Amino acid sequence: MSVRLRRAIAIAIVIAGLxxxxxxxxxxxxxxxxLDLRFRQVAVPPQSEYxxxxxxxxxxxxxxxxxxxxxxxxxxxxxxPRNGQATAFSDRGLILSFTLPDRKARVASLAxxxxxxxxxxxxxxxxxxxxxxxxxxxxxxxxGENAFVRLRPGMKVDGVIRPRAxxxxxxxxxxxxxVRLTDGRFIxxxxxxWALTGxxxxxxxxxxxxxxxxxxxxxxxxxxxxxxxxxxxxxLPDGRVLILERKLLWPYPPRFSGRIVLxxxxxxxxxxxxxxxxxxxxxxxxxxxxxxxxxxxxxxDGQWIVWIISDDNAIKxxxxxxxxxxxxxxxxxxxxxxxxxxxxRLEDRSK
Numbered sequence: 001m002s003v004r005l006r007r008a009i010a011i012a013i014v015i016a017g018l019x020x021x022x023x024x025x026x027x028x029x030x031x032x033x034x035l036d037l038r039f040r041q042v043a044v045p046p047q048s049e050y051x052x053x054x055x056x057x058x059x060x061x062x063x064x065x066x067x068x069x070x071x072x073x074x075x076x077x078x079x080x081p082r083n084g085q086a087t088a089f090s091d092r093g094l095i096l097s098f099t100l101p102d103r104k105a106r107v108a109s110l111a112x113x114x115x116x117x118x119x120x121x122x123x124x125x126x127x128x129x130x131x132x133x134x135x136x137x138x139x140x141x142x143x144g145e146n147a148f149v150r151l152r153p154g155m156k157v158d159g160v161i162r163p164r165a166x167x168x169x170x171x172x173x174x175x176x177x178x179v180r181l182t183d184g185r186f187i188x189x190x191x192x193x194w195a196l197t198g199x200x201x202x203x204x205x206x207x208x209x210x211x212x213x214x215x216x217x218x219x220x221x222x223x224x225x226x227x228x229x230x231x232x233x234x235x236l237p238d239g240r241v242l243i244l245e246r247k248l249l250w251p252y253p254p255r256f257s258g259r260i261v262l263x264x265x266x267x268x269x270x271x272x273x274x275x276x277x278x279x280x281x282x283x284x285x286x287x288x289x290x291x292x293x294x295x296x297x298x299x300x301d302g303q304w305i306v307w308i309i310s311d312d313n314a315i316k317x318x319x320x321x322x323x324x325x326x327x328x329x330x331x332x333x334x335x336x337x338x339x340x341x342x343x344x345r346l347e348d349r350s351k
Contacts, residue, residue, distance in 0.1 A: 031070035037108040039063040039101040042321070045285045053281045056331035057260070057306065062287055063101050065309075065320040069110055072096075073312040073320055076176075077129045077232060078293040079138070081307070088293060088309055089140065093117060093124030095155065100307070102324065113140070113155060120157065123149055127292070128178035128232065130186070139210075141175035141188060148175075150212050163215040165205055176292075177233040179241060181265060184209050187241070189222050189230045200226040206268050218270045225259050225278065232294040236304065238329060240264045243276055244294045244308065253317040258282030258291045260306075264335055277333060280325075282308075289321045303328050 042062040044050065050059065066072075074090040081087075084103040088096045098108040114120040128141035136153040146166040150159045166175060169190050176191030186207040202224055205217040224230055228245035235241050245259040263276030282288055289310035297305040308323040 032068045033070065035067050035069050035072070035108055035110050037065065037067045037072075037096075037098055037110075039065055039322070041101075042287050044287065050286050053283050053286070054325070055260075055279045055281075057280050057325040057327050059286075060305075060324040060326050061102070062324070063322045065098075065322055067110075071110065073314060075309045075320060076127045076292040076311050078295040078307060078309055079129055079131050080133070080234075080295045081297050086295075086307065087129075089113065089126040089129050091125045091127060091143070091311065093120075093126065101322065113151075114157065120149070120160075123147060123160065127174070127176045127191070128188070130178055130180040132180060139178070139180065139186070139212075141178040143174040143176065143191070144171050146170075146174040148178075148211050150210070159212045161212045161215060163205070163211055163217065165215070165217050165219060169203065177230045177243065179233045179235055181235055182239070185265070186211055187233060187265060187268075189233060189243075191229050191231070200224050200228075201273075202230050204268075204274060206265075218268070220268050220270065221273050222263075223273045223275050224261065228257075228259055231292040234294050234296050235265075236296055236329075237298050239266070240335070242279075242294065242296065242306065244291060246291050248290075254290070254313075254315060255284075256288050256290050258288060258308075260294075262332065266335075279332070287319075287321060289319055291321075291323075 040063060042064050044062060071092060071094055074092050075088040076091045077089050079087040081100060084100050086098055086100050093113050094110060095113050096110050099105045122145055123142045125143040126140050127143045129138055131138045138151040140149040142149060145162060146169050147160055147162045149157060152158045175188040177189040179187050188205050190203040200223055202222045204220045204222045207217045208214065225245050228247045230243060231246050232244035233241050241263050243261040243263055245261060247257045249255045249257055259278055260280040261276035262279050268274050282291060290313060291308050292311040293309040295307050299305060304327050306325040310321045312318040312320050
């Protein structure tokens, strides 16, 4: 999505007669290669002002992540934390490993996914990642190539496939959201709608197992929020999934809106529509940016933490934000009970 988004913002800047240099982050010469990752907690308005937008979620904190490194930013996906250590992949072909800001330790590293980076130069636009919790294998979904890359522990490339079912997904609207379910199946959802007349309809595929072993897949249509792009999908401990959606509201300065949708993989049927329920509306007055990455962490007390990260698109007016949301599973709608409909005053804010 980043290429499309940057193009839209660039066109708006040109129309407005603004100098692009005022907006894009220039790569410094010589480039800074020191990570020095820092977290600054962002102030939020009183809870009474934003609580209606977050539904069952409680907002624990929001941080802005900063680094002088010339390759920092552009994070499109998150893997579930391990021992307090999170992993993010960028659409520039890098992997960021960092200690979550609510933990005491402070460890961070930034490295190319491929070594050397030129070895897979056509597979750098990483938009989704998922992991086998048992053996540590990671799968990447790469936009532009409509490909999956499999990485063995140590981030060693172990295979690449461009599934036939994804070849017509377009060069900049490919597999933006992907998750490996606990039963070994894979869900991948196209970022954009597949037709001008289907503004909320996105192609989806359900693989019976590792797509690099068997690329045959069940095709379905995810019916999302009209006008929004699908950016991430993550499984909850109860087997259902959260789907992250995002919409560009205004190109300069960039202004965004987001949605968190709850859906059940058990209801996916071949050739049929797959629906979810909107749980949260990520809107102003909260600090909002280009949310593309999301993951879930289960706490010892039974509550779930939802981490969300934004892609700054290398634009000065944008930030790398990290949200920490908390939800009690008892507050989610049961599989047989739908959440309340979208309040008009909330939905209208995204138009």
